[in-house]
Amino acid sequence: ATEKSAVFIIFGGSGDLAHRKLYPALYRLYQAGMLKDHFAVIGTARRPWSDEYFRETVITSLEDFDDDKEKMTAFAQHFFYQSHNVNDSEHYIALKELAAKLDDKFDAGHNRVYYMAIAPRFFGTVAEHIKSEGLKTDGGYNRLVIEKPFGRDLASATELNDSLSRVFPEDEVYRIDHYLGKKMIQEISNIRMKNPTFEEALNSKYVSNIQVTLGESLGVEDRGGYYETSGALRDMVQNHIMQIIGSIAMDKPEELSAEAVHKVKTDLFASLKVLQPEEVKTEFVRGQYDTDNLGDQKAYRDEDNVDENSNIETYVAGRIEFSDDRWNGTPFYVRSGKRMPAKSSRIDIVFNDKVKDLGIKPNTTVSFLIEPEDGHSILINGIDYLEANQDFLKFPEDKTYFDNAREAYESLIIDILAGDHVHFTLWDELQSTWKYIDAVREQWDVEEPDFPNYLSGTMGPEAADTLLERDGNSWVWDD
Numbered sequence: 114a115t116e117k118s119a120v121f122i123i124f125g126g127s128g129d130l131a132h133r134k135l136y137p138a139l140y141r142l143y144q145a146g147m148l149k150d151h152f153a154v155i156g157t158a159r160r161p162w163s164d165e166y167f168r169e170t171v172i173t174s175l176e177d178f179d180d181d182k183e184k185m186t187a188f189a190q191h192f193f194y195q196s197h198n199v200n201d202s203e204h205y206i207a208l209k210e211l212a213a214k215l216d217d218k219f220d221a222g223h224n225r226v227y228y229m230a231i232a233p234r235f236f237g238t239v240a241e242h243i244k245s246e247g248l249k250t251d252g253g254y255n256r257l258v259i260e261k262p263f264g265r266d267l268a269s270a271t272e273l274n275d276s277l278s279r280v281f282p283e284d285e286v287y288r289i290d291h292y293l294g295k296k297m298i299q300e301i302s303n304i305r306m307k308n309p310t311f312e313e314a315l316n317s318k319y320v321s322n323i324q325v326t327l328g329e330s331l332g333v334e335d336r337g338g339y340y341e342t343s344g345a346l347r348d349m350v351q352n353h354i355m356q357i358i359g360s361i362a363m364d365k366p367e368e369l370s371a372e373a374v375h376k377v378k379t380d381l382f383a384s385l386k387v388l389q390p391e392e393v394k395t396e397f398v399r400g401q402y403d404t405d406n407l408g409d410q411k412a413y414r415d416e417d418n419v420d421e422n423s424n425i426e427t428y429v430a431g432r433i434e435f436s437d438d439r440w441n442g443t444p445f446y447v448r449s450g451k452r453m454p455a456k457s458s459r460i461d462i463v464f465n466d467k468v469k470d471l472g473i474k475p476n477t478t479v480s481f482l483i484e485p486e487d488g489h490s491i492l493i494n495g496i497d498y499l500e501a502n503q504d505f506l507k508f509p510e511d512k513t514y515f516d517n518a519r520e521a522y523e524s525l526i527i528d529i530l531a532g533d534h535v536h537f538t539l540w541d542e543l544q545s546t547w548k549y550i551d552a553v554r555e556q557w558d559v560e561e562p563d564f565p566n567y568l569s570g571t572m573g574p575e576a577a578d579t580l581l582e583r584d585g586n587s588w589v590w591d592d
């Protein structure tokens with residue numbers, strides 16, 4: 114692997130995301146030799162930590178992944194801590210000086226990665242200070258990495274985007290949707306390219322319906338505060354589910370470059386049929402979990418930092434349509450819920466009987482299993498595609514292919530260092546997906562839901578089944 118050089122500035126460097134995802138990902142790049150001598154990581158956050166203490170926390174975050182103490186210690190020598198108040202200009206100047214010093218020390222090529230692993234309400238403030246205190250470098254690149262949520266509706270997303278774009282033009286911005294870092298999602302484009310018959314069948318002529326499920330067995334855990342401002346629709350549908358649909362339903366790009374892929378994705382999202390208020394009632398279902406059938410689990414309304422009368426949904430199912438030529442008339446059924454019977458992220462493509470004209474068995478279902486990670490696989494009518502032995506879907510040949518995949522964050526950081534936007538979300542796409550989500554949310558906000566309406570450990574409210582039965586269809590994943 115070619116060595117990369119950069120100084121990373123991690124806002125929120127003492128936080129959970131940084132320790133759980135970013136430091137282990139950076140460490141794997143270090144093991145692979147992609148990060149070696151010419152990089153430094155500055156962690157910033159409010160608490161007054163020393164470099165030594167910060168390094169200890171970094172090493173602790175790696176212990177689940179490696180036991181090479183010496184290597185971890187050497188890696189941690191590239192980490193520095195700067196205590197920081199996001200509103201204090203002085204602190205940005207200190208940060209700028211430290212970054213310049215480390216750039217010299219490690220010969221990091223004047224490249225900067227600014228990583229926002231902080232609460233979203235600070236994104237704009239930090240960006241403005243990066244500009245006013247002149248943190249951006251000349252002579253190398255400046256890249257801004259931003260975690261979700263990107264706004265909570267179109268208006269706030271637009272405001273956020275305006276404040277960021279005054280500092281970082283779109284080509285310097287990397288918006289993370291960690292689902293786009295998952296190997297199975299990334300493979301979809303390759304699978305489409307390598308299987309012409311499958312690709313030929315991917316349109317409303319041959320597809321009865323497409324289902325995207327992001328089911329989770331856990332509840333909101335300790336994220337009640339955040340979740341109360343979000344709900345399943347914003348937390349999972351606006352971003353992950355839409356991007357998954359994008360990968361499977363976009364027109365075939367001319368090539369797999371960022372430009373070509375985003376062009377077809379943007380076109381697809383622009384053709385989302387935004388729902389009228391009356392349609393929201395028939396096309397979307399929301400739910401909130403209760404305790405389980407034994408009364409052992411906490412109902413959502415009893416979780417920490419959750420309002421006892423909360424109307425926030427922990428489950429959503431919907432029927433989405435596109436008006437483009439390729440998909441007009443094909444329903445995309447989507448659902449995501451907390452406290453479902455199992456963790457399962459999957460795409461099920463249900464073909465109709467016309468596919469026999471292409472040599473595919475009528476009513477074949479192709480399923481991409483994305484999560485749980487060790488369950489990665491592609492099924493044809495519920496059978497592993499290697500055993501199903503149907504000619505139209507061949508790839509990859511080896512089952513271990515997915516097992517050896519890089520973890521999402523590792524793969525996304527490699528892309529950031531390479532300046533490749535293909536697996537990140539662009540502003541044009543977000544505008545369309547927010548517009549769609551806003552229409553649902555606005556209707557929900559004026560109607561009182563009857564919550565809680567499903568037991569923990571179940572498949573969600575019954576209305577989610579009726580949604581498909583109405584069309585003569587049913588969910589492929591049904592516990």
Ligand code: BG6
Pocket residue numbers: 291329348458484
């Ligand atoms: C996050 C959501 O974006 O994705 C969480 O905020 C959710 O609520 C998580 O649990 C699911 O991701 P994964 O990779 O575990 O399926």
